[in-house]
Amino acid sequence: MRFLASLVTLVFLSLPLAAEELVLGLSQEEVRITTRFDGSDILIYGAIKRDLSEVDPEDEPLNVIITVAGPSGPTTVWRKERVGGIWMNTDSVEIDRAPSFYAVATTAPLPDILSETEDLRHKISIPRAIRSVGAPRNIEDAESFTDALIRIRERNGSYLVYEKSAQLREDTLFDTRITLPANLTEGEYTTRIFVTRDGAVLTHEQAPILVRKVGLERWLFTLSRQQPLLYGLLSLALAVAAGWGASTFFQLIRR
Amino acid sequence: MQIYLPIAEVSVNAFLLLGLGGIVGLLSGMFGVGGGFLITPLLFFIGVPPAVAVATGANQIVASSFSALMAHLKRKTVDFKMGSVLLAGGLVGSALGVYVFTLLKQLGQVDLLVNLFYVVFLGIVGGLMMIESLNALRKSKRQGPTKAKKRGRGIVQTMPLKMRFRASGLYISAIPPFLVGLSVGVLSAIMGVGGGFIMVPAMIYILGMPTKVVIGTSLFQIIFVTAFTTLLHATTNYTVDIVLALLLLVGGVIGAQFGTQIGAKLKAEQLRIALAGLVLIVCGKLALDLLLTPSDLYSIGTS
Numbered sequence: 001m002r003f004l005a006s007l008v009t010l011v012f013l014s015l016p017l018a019a020e021e022l023v024l025g026l027s028q029e030e031v032r033i034t035t036r037f038d039g040s041d042i043l044i045y046g047a048i049k050r051d052l053s054e055v056d057p058e059d060e061p062l063n064v065i066i067t068v069a070g071p072s073g074p075t076t077v078w079r080k081e082r083v084g085g086i087w088m089n090t091d092s093v094e095i096d097r098a099p100s101f102y103a104v105a106t107t108a109p110l111p112d113i114l115s116e117t118e119d120l121r122h123k124i125s126i127p128r129a130i131r132s133v134g135a136p137r138n139i140e141d142a143e144s145f146t147d148a149l150i151r152i153r154e155r156n157g158s159y160l161v162y163e164k165s166a167q168l169r170e171d172t173l174f175d176t177r178i179t180l181p182a183n184l185t186e187g188e189y190t191t192r193i194f195v196t197r198d199g200a201v202l203t204h205e206q207a208p209i210l211v212r213k214v215g216l217e218r219w220l221f222t223l224s225r226q227q228p229l230l231y232g233l234l235s236l237a238l239a240v241a242a243g244w245g246a247s248t249f250f251q252l253i254r255r
Numbered sequence: 256m257q258i259y260l261p262i263a264e265v266s267v268n269a270f271l272l273l274g275l276g277g278i279v280g281l282l283s284g285m286f287g288v289g290g291g292f293l294i295t296p297l298l299f300f301i302g303v304p305p306a307v308a309v310a311t312g313a314n315q316i317v318a319s320s321f322s323a324l325m326a327h328l329k330r331k332t333v334d335f336k337m338g339s340v341l342l343a344g345g346l347v348g349s350a351l352g353v354y355v356f357t358l359l360k361q362l363g364q365v366d367l368l369v370n371l372f373y374v375v376f377l378g379i380v381g382g383l384m385m386i387e388s389l390n391a392l393r394k395s396k397r398q399g400p401t402k403a404k405k406r407g408r409g410i411v412q413t414m415p416l417k418m419r420f421r422a423s424g425l426y427i428s429a430i431p432p433f434l435v436g437l438s439v440g441v442l443s444a445i446m447g448v449g450g451g452f453i454m455v456p457a458m459i460y461i462l463g464m465p466t467k468v469v470i471g472t473s474l475f476q477i478i479f480v481t482a483f484t485t486l487l488h489a490t491t492n493y494t495v496d497i498v499l500a501l502l503l504l505v506g507g508v509i510g511a512q513f514g515t516q517i518g519a520k521l522k523a524e525q526l527r528i529a530l531a532g533l534v535l536i537v538c539g540k541l542a543l544d545l546l547l548t549p550s551d552l553y554s555i556g557t558s
Contacts, residue, residue: 033259034259035258035259035498036256036257036258036259037257037259037266038257038259038266039266075555075556076555076556077553077554077555077556078553078554078555078556079552079553080549080552080553080554081552082548085546086367086371086545086546087545087546087547087548087549088367089366089367089554089556092556144553145553148551148552148553149553149555151551151553152551152553152554152555153555182257182259182265182266183264183265183266183302184264185264186264213261216261217259217261218261220261220262220497220498221261221262224261224262224489224493224495224497225493228489228490228493229486229489229490231489231495231497232485232486232488232489232490232495233486234497235314235485235489235495235497235500236314236317236482236485236486238318238497238500238501238504239314239315239317239318239321239482239485239500239504240317240318240321242318242322242501242504242505242507242508243317243318243319243320243321243322243323243324243325243504243508243511244321244322244325245508246322246508246509246511246512247321247322247325247326247508247512248325250326250512251329
């Protein structure tokens, strides 16, 4: 807490005054994926600068929404149907952009603190963070495909909603903790903070988190992409060496 | 202990993988099958992406088969001449299979096709083996030691290009083994396995090879075909995960050593019944997946 307070003071001193100011900090700006990586906690904190002379005690309280989004890409969702007694994929919808990871943490239930139009504008809630423009003409219920994507990703922990997990003190200091799962993909993740009142977004701010493989993980990954033949031969050499090693070892102990 | 896999991009339990490799290695040593038809579905189940599971499974099979082959070499139960003919067919077949696979991929439904292939082939092979070995077991009980079977009728004997396969005690045309290798190569490329579970029965029932030689020879062929597949996957799809492979193969090579010892103690008929049972179980599981209503009709495809 002392750390937060000093950070806030520092920011207040160094920034020029404006109508709304928002500062944001991350406990780590880079997530390093090592061999033993099994998820990571990120503490997201910050402060809202308010001009006390403008504070109206009649005002609704402020609320904070924090999102963390992984790299986005097109994703295909398939639906199975029974054809001649066998379940097979029949229909598919390509969703234009869906983040590989998405977490939302709020100070209060999301529908209470964010209006539909603001959500649409800033793409905050999970369904809005996914963009699905055109479904094939033969599919009438394209929405059910988007719903399925959300359902599947929520089940495996890639899409998370932490309602009321963020804390806002004195309408000024806020913090939350977001757990990044173990099955994280590499890329640039984006943290966004929205300050809302009465469903409207007053101000927002964002910061990147870089997720990357390091050490052995990095080396192997790079090798597999840049020298695939060498990597393949290395895998085979390892396999043959292990096979030969085990068989020699077992012969020795049997003697 | 959790380990993050660099290519698969998932975190899995290292001991789970060691155990999985061990079980598959054990079966590999006992039956001379690579175990791909078991390891690939098991890897799907623990959350490894299918493409990585198939490619890495192939690499793991190289290791466990090599370990098992060493044991067979010591016992001189490998027919190199037969193995080379099978291998020649296998390489041609697997190149052909990769081509067919690409075609099927463009048409869509490749997953379903792979599953259907599994169900049909595992069903036929497992069913036939089970019936045949149960009959053989019943006969041997009734009549005491079996008389040396008279082989050597039918098409296999009438084809040209006859070769002598000393280790197998056969004098047959090279064409049937080449064709067996070829068709197994095609299937293994499409199904992403070594193909031992098809080749072993084919060698016994079509070529008439003695069971003891069949296993070592099949391992010999599998090593080269799966090594070829691994390289193909590594260079075209970048889906071989070396960390995953390492964990699986440490368990696998140890399991394979125990497997060959168990296999040497069992009777040939018992060995065949056990393998048939295993094949039928996997077949039944895959068939149920196709027939039962899935828990979620929707799935996320890899685009």
